[in-house]
Amino acid sequence: xxxxxxIIGVGMHPWGKWGKNFVEYGVKAARDAIKDAGIxxxxxxxxxxxxxxxxxxxxxxxxxxxxxxxGWQGAEVNTSYAACASGSQALAAARAKILSGECxxxxxxxxxxxxxxxxxxxxxxxxxxxxxxxxHLGITNPTYFALYARRRMEMYGDxxxxxxxxxxxxAEHGFSNPYARYKKxxxxxxxxxxxxxxxxxxxxxxxxxxxxxxxxxxxxxxxxKKIGKADAVKVxxxxxxxxxxxxSVIEMPDIATDSGAIVDAQSFRAALPVKAYEEAGIGxxxxxxxxxxxxxxxxxxDWIEDLQLCERGQAAQxxxxxxxxxxGRLPINTSGGLACFGEAVPAQAISQICExxxxxxxxxxxxxxxxANVGITANQGLFGHxxxxxxxx
Amino acid sequence: xxxxxxxxxxxxxxxxxxDKPHLLGSKCCDCGTFYFPKQKNFCKNPSCNxxxxxxxxxxxTGKVWSFTNSxxxxxxxxxxxxxxxxxxxxxxxxxxxxxxxxGQVVEGVNVSDLKAGMExxxxxxxxxxxxxxxxxxxxxxxxxx
Ligand SMILES: [Zn+2]
Numbered sequence: 001x002x003x004x005x006x007i008i009g010v011g012m013h014p015w016g017k018w019g020k021n022f023v024e025y026g027v028k029a030a031r032d033a034i035k036d037a038g039i040x041x042x043x044x045x046x047x048x049x050x051x052x053x054x055x056x057x058x059x060x061x062x063x064x065x066x067x068x069x070x071g072w073q074g075a076e077v078n079t080s081y082a083a084c085a086s087g088s089q090a091l092a093a094a095r096a097k098i099l100s101g102e103c104x105x106x107x108x109x110x111x112x113x114x115x116x117x118x119x120x121x122x123x124x125x126x127x128x129x130x131x132x133x134x135x136h137l138g139i140t141n142p143t144y145f146a147l148y149a150r151r152r153m154e155m156y157g158d159x160x161x162x163x164x165x166x167x168x169x170x171a172e173h174g175f176s177n178p179y180a181r182y183k184k185x186x187x188x189x190x191x192x193x194x195x196x197x198x199x200x201x202x203x204x205x206x207x208x209x210x211x212x213x214x215x216x217x218x219x220x221x222x223x224x225k226k227i228g229k230a231d232a233v234k235v236x237x238x239x240x241x242x243x244x245x246x247x248s249v250i251e252m253p254d255i256a257t258d259s260g261a262i263v264d265a266q267s268f269r270a271a272l273p274v275k276a277y278e279e280a281g282i283g284x285x286x287x288x289x290x291x292x293x294x295x296x297x298x299x300x301x302d303w304i305e306d307l308q309l310c311e312r313g314q315a316a317q318x319x320x321x322x323x324x325x326x327x328g329r330l331p332i333n334t335s336g337g338l339a340c341f342g343e344a345v346p347a348q349a350i351s352q353i354c355e356x357x358x359x360x361x362x363x364x365x366x367x368x369x370x371x372a373n374v375g376i377t378a379n380q381g382l383f384g385h386x387x388x389x390x391x392x393x
Numbered sequence: 394x395x396x397x398x399x400x401x402x403x404x405x406x407x408x409x410x411x412d413k414p415h416l417l418g419s420k421c422c423d424c425g426t427f428y429f430p431k432q433k434n435f436c437k438n439p440s441c442n443x444x445x446x447x448x449x450x451x452x453x454t455g456k457v458w459s460f461t462n463s464x465x466x467x468x469x470x471x472x473x474x475x476x477x478x479x480x481x482x483x484x485x486x487x488x489x490x491x492x493x494x495x496g497q498v499v500e501g502v503n504v505s506d507l508k509a510g511m512e513x514x515x516x517x518x519x520x521x522x523x524x525x526x527x528x529x530x531x532x533x534x535x536x537x538x
Pocket of ligand 1: 442
């Protein structure tokens, strides 16, 4: 396929709460990716950074910040911000540059550090700001995830035990992942004993925020051949579509959905992979494994259905059967997912691709999925940002 | 004790009719799509160039889409009573507008009392009180209760 590019290097900095500057995490990840690719940093012609909004000006110009920290060598730079999909947009920018022939090798990198203390809404009365209004009315971030989870229980008969099984499964997956923050084999009893935050979700159903960094070295297929890596894992598709009006699902920070009275209501999450499947010429039946954005345990089940990996309402059954475990027929979040990592926004979408690359290369160690040929990622963030990336052997 | 004066917690989002309150939305004069909160400038329907809107009272009953609660005190700008009392939240689908609207559920109704599809009506209730006034918001209440 003419639109393929090769992933010749991947690297990560362990997720955690290290309290260091985000640049350090990104540079460590980038150096690992460059080493993994077997190229020289000076061979990189384009640095595509995923921005962080929490670290001041260096975060807004992440591409340049990382290029400078790695040692200015004349490469062109770019910075993307798209909430949770920032890493995928940075990858899309690199792919466009490569496919247009403007460059052969690019570094894609994102890193973040967690703010000190709680992330509180801005001060002052702002009745025109939906974010201010919903907090004033007592509607917090877990409210939205809990509404989605309860909807599953009401529509499909999912239970809190099903959600706990997702946590237990992800904890098992992440246990041996050197880059995961939480490495403990939690049990269903541990989940049930954790505090209820927003019924039906408990503290252990909801992901934390973390420090972390992830990087990719991507290049043209010609370049990969030239350096003896013609059989590298490839990016087959990148979808970063925005929603289509009218959005049928209540989204943070809104108080109400769009109206479906005149225009048919649409699901944004379900639309994300559609473009990726079309672009790759690959269908859900070809998928060996998936890395999905489990901001909550129940949301992982929504994603499995949005990716069309099973019929609507059947995801919990897959979990009960053990199909989503490593060794099952459709392993989900083999890295351990956000449950084991915690969210590091600009690094997260890139880390999903790192995991799939290791899996497709057969380098995932204790987490290795047998016969992994095609993987898909999915994530969604605020303001109509989301992405789905397909990688293949 | 004299009753404190009642004021809307957010101005212009709902009528202060204590008997049969309505949320105040808007409707595009061109395509007829509904908005809550009110859309004032440009229609968000990608097939519509509408720039004029009329204020409309939204349906005051609907069906439960989903529900949850808040077990922990939210951060400011929420004004919490001391000690904090957990409250229930519902997402309610309005049939005519084909729109889901969030809101707290009246006190005394717990998560275990709700089901998807249950008929709910809009009522006015206190969000919080300060020294001078009682701040009013809309809440959802099961029609049967
Ligand atoms: Zn219109």
